[in-house]
Each structure stands twice: as C-alpha cells, then as structure tokens.
Amino acid sequence: MIRRLFAALGPEHDSALRRLLGLFAAAALLQGAAFVLLVPVLGEVLGNEPERAWPWVIALAVLWIGYAAVNYPAALAGYKTGTNLSRDLHHRIGDKVAQLPLAWFSADRVGGIGHLAAQRVVDIMSVPAHLLRPLVDTCVTPLVVVLAMFVFDWRLAVSMAVAAVAAAVTFRMAGRGMQAADRHADAVHADAAGRIVEFARAQPVLRAFGRTVEGHTALDDALTAQHTAGRRMLRAGMPGIVGLGFIAQASFIVLLALGTYLALDGSLGTAELIALLVLAARFVEPIMFIAELGGAVRVAQNAVDEINALLDTETLPESEVTRQPDGADIELDEVRFGYDGTAVLDGLSMRVPERRMTALVGPSGAGKTTVIKLIARFFDPDAGSVRVGGVDVRRLPDPTSLISAVFQDVYLFDGTILDNVRVGRPDATDEEVYAAARTARVDDIADRLPGGWDAPVGEGGSRLSGGERQRISIARALLKDTPIVLFDEATAALDAENEHALQQAMAALSRDRTVLVIAHRLHTLREADHIVVLDGGRAVEEGVHDELLARDGRYAHYWRERSRAHGWRLTSV
C-alpha cells in the first residue's frame, strides 16, 4: 500500500512521506518501549522494595517526554502532507482533464471525475493525515511488546506471536473482501453521480415531454444500487471486525490463563504477572482497532488505483516534430472517421480556402459537426489527414492559437457578460473586451439586462437566449482573434432583431479570416465564397451558390427545400 502510494504520488512527495514514516515509526517505538517499561515499574512497585521503582519511573518519564516530542511534529507533518497531497492530486486531475480528448467525456465519466476529485482524493489524503499513524502504531507497538516479552517469559511471548500472526492473516483476508466491495461501491457511486448529472442536464427535455417519471427511473435504480453497495460494504467489513475482535479477546484470555498457570506453578511472581498482563492488554488493544483500519486502507488503495487509471489515460499524441503553418487554409485529405466503430466520414477530401467564408451543408447526421471537431482536434481521424496551412494538425505547435470555434450549444460560465467574453483572451484589456463585445452586438444584451455588462448570465447562460449566447461566443472568438474560425450556425428560429444582430456579428468575424461555417441560414449560403455539400461521409458537390444552383443537383434541391420552409409563416387570421 505504502509502496503503491509512493509510486502514484510521484518522486516529489517521496521525501515528505519517508520523513513522515520515520516520525511515526519513532513515535511507535517510543510508545512500545514505554509500555515495556511498565513491567519493571509495576514489578518493583508491587514488590518488597517499592523505592527501587524510581529509576524505572524516571526512565519511563523520559520515554513519554520523548514520545510527546516526536508525536506533536509527527501529527502536524501528517496533516501537512495530507493537504499537500490533496492539492497536488487536484491539480494533476485538473491538468489531465484539460488534456483528455473530448471524445472521452460522457455523463458517467463526468460524474466519475466529480466523485474522484471530491471523495477519492479525500480517501488518499486520509492516509498520511489519519491512517498511516495508527497503521504504524498497530504494527510497531505490538512487535516491540512481543520482542520484550521474550526477555520476560518466552511462553507468554510465543502465545503473543501466534496471536499476532493470526491477526495479520485475518487482516489480509478481511481486507481483500473489503477491497472488492469498495471497488463495486465506487463503480456504483460513479454511475449514480453520472445519472445525477444526466438527470439535471435533461430537465428541459424531460419536462417538455412530461417524462419526469421515466427520467427518475434510471436515477432511482442507480441510487438503489448505491444503497445496496453501501450495505455490501458493511457486510464485507464484518468478518474482519468480528474475526479480529475474537482473536484479540481469545489471545488475552489465553495469556491470562497461561499467566495464572505459571503463577500457580511458581514460575511467575504475582507482581510480575500483573505487570505482564498490563503489557498483554497493550498488545491486544491495537488488534481490535486494526480491523477498522484495514477497511480504510483498502479503500485508500482503490482510490490510488483509480486516480492512477485516470492519470494514465491516453491523451491525443503530441508530435515531437512540429511545424509552423504556411497560411491559414484548411484541407481534409481522404479523412475517415467513426464513433465507436460506426463510420461517419468515408474518405472525405475538401478544401477551405484562406480568408474566405466556406459554408458546409448537408443532411442531418452527415458529419458536419464532426468535420469541425476534427479540424479543432477534439479527436484525430482514423485515417487520412487534416491540414492547416499545409501542416497536419497533429504537428501544429499550438492549434488553439490558430483556431476559434463557435458552437451552437455555447457554454457560458455563471459570471457576468463581461467575464464570459473575456474567456476568449483572459489577458485582454477592458477596452479590448468592450470592443469585441460591441462588434458582436453584445452591447444590445448588456443594455437589455439589469446590471448591464455586469449582469449575471446564470449557470450555462440560462438567462440568455440561444442567439444571445452565440453572440457572446462570437465576441470571445473576436477577442481571441485567430486567423481561422469554425462556426456552427444556430438552427433555432431567431426573432428578426436577434437574426440581424447575429448576421452583423458573423460578418465582423468573417472579415479577413478563414471561416468554415455549418450553414443553416439562406443568407449565409448566399454570402459564402465557397460551398461544400456533405453527404454519405463525402463531399458530393463544391462551388459557389449560383453555380451550384445552375447545376441543379443536391445543393439546388437543398436550397429549394430550405427556401420553401423559409417561406412558410404563421399569420393571424
């Protein structure tokens, strides 16, 4: 356990943990030695010349002072190491999460990370802060007592050694059951956490369709499983607690009986017997305690394994040889990509010319969003290559400095409008943030809301409409000022004012940049310099609007459908 903990936490925590182990071992040795000294002290006090106990009493006092002197810094060091570990683990989990490919994130994994950061880090932190100390005590103190007992009486010492071995074997066996139960409980906790995230996220949909009961069922099942797992944990802990309790009581009774027999036999004096029984009580005490400790140790072991598993998760490979791009055009060359083995792009080749607006159209599910995500390197293609400025995105030194993405489902943080625009470039001056926000017509939103620029947007931007959220996202992209912008246009119907503001914001963003837009609006298609029609995982048509209309193919059909739908209006009679 200690070795695994050392390995998991990395060499930077080695010296702190070693020092801690040294301090705890010294405290346990001093404590064990003090217990042993009780034998001569009691022997002399209960003997014929009690004054002969003084030297032993003084030695005992010195040991206790030494123990207190080591114990205090040891306890402090335990807490300090625990809090350092927790801070470090949170940072490492955070860094890892920031590097994981976006394909990795699913509701249960998001819930799992929450559980890992909140509960599992505390489980590990409790090792140096609370567990290591009693663990070292329960190993070292009885060992000192058993060794000392050999000096006083070998028969009692052998009985103690047998009890110690039985306790160690039971501890190991009980710990294994507990570890399995904890693994199961942890998987169930992570699942329940994922279900809660999913349930919260799905509220609008569940309510819109009046399906709150069905929505509860999955969560209820997960919570019931959690409850059952908790009971299984309790059951798994019982054999250890009962078994070790039995060993502790039985060994004390054996020591008592043996001691009495030896006293009656004349091999032991009464004073000696009392003193040795006090020592036996000190030996038995930690055995009772170790059962609870065993469960906590196994839980911490699982926590170490889980955090290791997350930290070992593969991230997208970083190329050692990087190249600066030559320009800002984008090219997809024979790209193949699928989710979980289901092909979406089937040898797609297309070009997005530099400083032009290219519109991507195609039926729902054709893979338009997937194309954007591959360019932004949310994941890598299964085959083929995505190039920016002639360089494969896997070999770009810093793709995020070249590319901004504006998605439909814009996530806003629960802060002010201004804070949310600043996300685009945290070190921007206030003037730069205001300028980007005004260009994206975010000032209209600030004017409308009480609090203006400092108006809170609500969690996820819940106080704003879809179009408004997208304008804030455009402002972020303007502030970031990258040569390439990937844009997934809002599909939702917008009111005339929002539509106009969004068009203006987009026009500002498109100026002098390479823009690839998933176009849903007729206006965007008319304005585009280049149009790519995606279907069946390939580019089936490419060209400009008039040319494609004249060709009367897939695009012309799409355009007519969209125009017809656009022409429909509900009017009052």
Ligand SMILES: Nc1ncnc2c1ncn2[C@@H]1O[C@H](COP(=O)(O)OP(=O)(O)OP(=O)(O)O)[C@@H](O)[C@H]1O
């Ligand atoms: N994370 C994912 N896991 C599994 N399948 C996915 C995932 N994302 C998308 N897909 C599937 O990949 C296909 C292409 O999805 P994509 O979102 O790229 O299409 P799209 O053309 O943008 O669709 P739309 O116009 O409806 O947004 C769809 O069949 C979709 O169900």
